[in-house]
Amino acid sequence: MSEAEQFTTIALISVIAFISPIIAEKIRVPAVVLEITLGMVFGVSFLNVIYSSGWLSFLSLFGLIFLMFLAGLEIDAETVLRSGHLKKVVVFFALSLSLSAAFTILAGLSLFYAIILTNVAVGVVVSVLREIGIEKEDFGQLNIVAALVSDFSTMFLLSIYFLTGYLQIAFAFAIILVFLAAYRFGKLVIWYFPEFISKWFSDEPSEIGVRGSLAIMILFVGLSSFLGVEAILGAFLAGVLLSITFRGGKKLYDKLYGMGFGFFIPIFFIKTGSELNIAQAGVVGLGLILLLLAVSFVVKAIPSLIFVPNFGLRRAVSMGFLQSTKLSLTIAGVAIGVTSGVISEPEAAALVTFTIVSCLLSPTLFRLLYPRYLPKTR
Amino acid sequence: MYILISTGDKAARIASKLPDCIIVDRNPDSAKKLAEKGFEVLNEDASNPEVLARFDTESKMILADEDEFNVKVAKVAKLLGFEVFAVAENEERCWIYESEGISKICGSVESLISTIFEKNRYFEIKVGEEMDGMTLKEYDAGEDCMVISVFRDGKVLQPFPELELKAGDTLGLVCGEHVRLTKNPFDNILLLKSEEMSEREIREAKMVAERFEASLIVFEKVGDAYACVLEGRSDSVSLEEAVKILKKSDEFDLIATTLKEKNEDVLKLLVSNFPTLVLSGRGDYRKILALVNNSNPDSIINIAKAFSRFFGRVKVLLLDEEQIKHFSKFTETDLEVEVSTGNPMVDAVREFKSGYDLAILSLTNDAGNIDRDILWKIILDKETSVLVVE
The missing domain is CATH 3.40.50.720 (NAD(P)-binding Rossmann-like Domain)
Structure with missing residues (x-):
């Protein structure tokens, strides 16, 4: 492919990335949904004007890594640990994962599906709770903690799922050891060199904080690749490392979010959409989508019944619907699943469509079911 | 009346x-x-x-x-x-x-x-002929009250020490425990003296007591118990028992002690009952830092205000922008207020390490983002004394 064609593709993707959030805001859907949909429109499914190239693949991979890094950065360990619901949330997650695994075994699917079905889109959950104005209430906090625990655990399980052989598993634990050592080291650096670390969070033009954060992310990704472990684990752990070491730092995080969601991550979503062939999904795909939708509600709604004593039946079930929302990480999982050969192209198309529908349907069902005018807690 | x-x-x-x-x-x-x-x-x-x-x-x-x-x-x-x-x-x-x-x-x-x-209460007092010409500085509102406004001829005057009162003025007073804490917070200070406590640390406790014109009572640690004179009799009691008796007697306002290692349980026991000063042997508090690391910062602010009255300027570092709403509480005292703009924990460590004689902070630590280990490093720092509130 000529350089001009490569630039044309990148330019087209940049325009889609630019207009997607603008249109998404008008029609009230998450920007990611529109990025994937427009990717499908301009990709192999319809217009076929997005061409693969080394550049695009690199930018898309970097987008995926950035997405995982920011997912790690979003993990708020303090919120999770301080929550009075942590034990029940762990039970909720374990039940949800067990039901998902039971379903995949019965349906003859790979356990990859169980992980996808247990996953939840934290960003969407928080936005919906904020929209209703209950994010600070006990029920809102429970949902946020449940989403964080599910997100962290499924992300971790997904990374481990793609490991093959004992050596890789050992290497994955080696990365975790490096992570723990880096955490201890980070605290020492804060204590002994606060002047230097404060520069990370300042507005100096050298942007030391952004450079340092990206260096940590790439070091962990590099280490993962070197040890033959999936790069997303390294990126995710790098994000968690920054999150638990610095425990906040809005300015720096805003800059990193700006870089990620402003450029790299949309490229990943648009490219993923462009490579999906909707026609390939076919009638079988439609059946799979409907089945996954139904199961994704069931595997969350049943475990959520453990919260009936705290919040009543209607609230507990509404929580199940909200927790079944899928988005970014599911798409990331699908992308890796296709690359590693765990799922086929038609399955990927069905999974992405399922994700988009879930992202739109689950919060809507939650809003319909959530009893706004009942007492806040029981 | x-x-x-x-x-x-x-x-x-x-x-x-x-x-x-x-x-x-x-x-x-x-x-x-x-x-x-x-x-x-x-x-x-x-x-x-x-x-x-x-x-x-x-x-x-x-x-x-x-x-x-x-x-x-x-x-x-x-x-x-x-x-x-x-x-x-x-x-x-x-x-x-x-x-x-x-x-x-x-x-x-x-x-x-x-x-x-009922914690804080507002009420008004009419200035009579006998108070005419008296300055606010000379007016004694009592330990628990302070004048927050002066009404004269339909106007509200901002109170300042030299303001001369006139018969017919109305004084707006706020009374409550919090006001008392800022005016004269410590009447009796208890020194929990251990065998390892140095002369410098004991001198520091005496210095604090002298400055606040408070009595210093000493409980000496012998083995695992504290030898003390309580309720008219000599006794040897455990720390838990001593704290319980002291709480009941209602006499003490501050505990001064030393901590050589991290002991969350002991500090929690002390702090949940009295503000606790962890001594490091400072001769004076020329530089004082208040790290506002709790969501209900009144206790830190009140103590910072009290120390600013008795020791001079106190730097207050707000770790959360939300805490700015408490800013009005700083107007009448010698406090220098700064809000963390970067990472609150890093800003707190940087400020603390720039050299202070005394740091004031909360053990609750639910505002800002100071890591528990870092908080303990601050508390156990040998160069700075730390006053810990709940």
Whole structure:
């Protein structure tokens, strides 16, 4: 492919990335949904004007890594640990994962599906709770903690799922050891060199904080690749490392979010959409989508019944619907699943469509079911 | 106005916390001493209805004499229509008060004050002829109260020490435990002295007590117990027992001690009852830093204000932008306020390490983002003393 064609593709993707959030805001859907949909429109499914190239693949991979890094950065360990619901949330997650695994075994699917079905889109959950104005209430906090625990655990399980052989598993634990050592080291650096670390969070033009954060992310990704472990684990752990070491730092995080969601991550979503062939999904795909939708509600709604004593039946079930929302990480999982050969192209198309529908349907069902005018807690 | 039926030191303690109070003391010697101390005193027997009948029944009556006498006065006061508060001498005999229908029974002076003021309370006082020409600095609002506004000829004046009062002015006062904490927070300081405590650390505790004009009482650690004189008898008690007795006695406001290693349980036990000063042997507090690391920062702010009155300028670092709403509380004292703009934990460590004699912080640590290990590094720092509040 000529350089001009490569630039044309990148330019087209940049325009889609630019207009997607603008249109998404008008029609009230998450920007990611529109990025994937427009990717499908301009990709192999319809217009076929997005061409693969080394550049695009690199930018898309970097987008995926950035997405995982920011997912790690979003993990708020303090919120999770301080929550009075942590034990029940762990039970909720374990039940949800067990039901998902039971379903995949019965349906003859790979356990990859169980992980996808247990996953939840934290960003969407928080936005919906904020929209209703209950994010600070006990029920809102429970949902946020449940989403964080599910997100962290499924992300971790997904990374481990793609490991093959004992050596890789050992290497994955080696990365975790490096992570723990880096955490201890980070605290020492804060204590002994606060002047230097404060520069990370300042507005100096050298942007030391952004450079340092990206260096940590790439070091962990590099280490993962070197040890033959999936790069997303390294990126995710790098994000968690920054999150638990610095425990906040809005300015720096805003800059990193700006870089990620402003450029790299949309490229990943648009490219993923462009490579999906909707026609390939076919009638079988439609059946799979409907089945996954139904199961994704069931595997969350049943475990959520453990919260009936705290919040009543209607609230507990509404929580199940909200927790079944899928988005970014599911798409990331699908992308890796296709690359590693765990799922086929038609399955990927069905999974992405399922994700988009879930992202739109689950919060809507939650809003319909959530009893706004009942007492806040029981 | 408050009518206090009491005698001796107890009367002085209560009266000093009330803005407008007359003591009715049946003991001539005690009444004379109280008058010499500047209190308004009437040497009469309050159980005599004629004595109480002289007062406006809008006034609040506080009974803090012996229980039997209190009950006797209460009967008369209720008949005359006074609102009555009582400080029971012996809590086990509260039933006597209950049987007389006195609803406000308070087991200690402190709980009496909080009951009366319901934490913070606003009220107004008219400036009479006798106060005309007096400056605000000269006006004694009592330990628990401070003037927050002066109303004159339909205008509101911002109070400042040199403001001259005029007859007919109305003073807006805020009273409560928090105000007392900023004015004279420590009457009695307890030094928990261990064998490892250095001379410098003991000197520091003495310096603090002298500066606040507080008494310094020493409990000496012998083995695992503290040798102390409590309630008139010598004893050897565990730390838990000592804290329990001290809390009950209501006498102490601050504990000074040393900590050589991280001990969350001990510090939590102390801090949940009294602000605790972890000594490091500083000779003076020339540089003081208040790290506002809790979501309810009143205790830190009050103590910072108190230290700024007795030691000079205090730097207050707000770790959360939300805390700016407490800014109005800083206006009258010598506090330098800064808000963390980067990472609060990093800013706190950087500021702390720039060299302070004293740091004030909260063990609750639910605002900002200071890691628990880092918090303990600050508390155990050998170069800086740390005053820990709950």
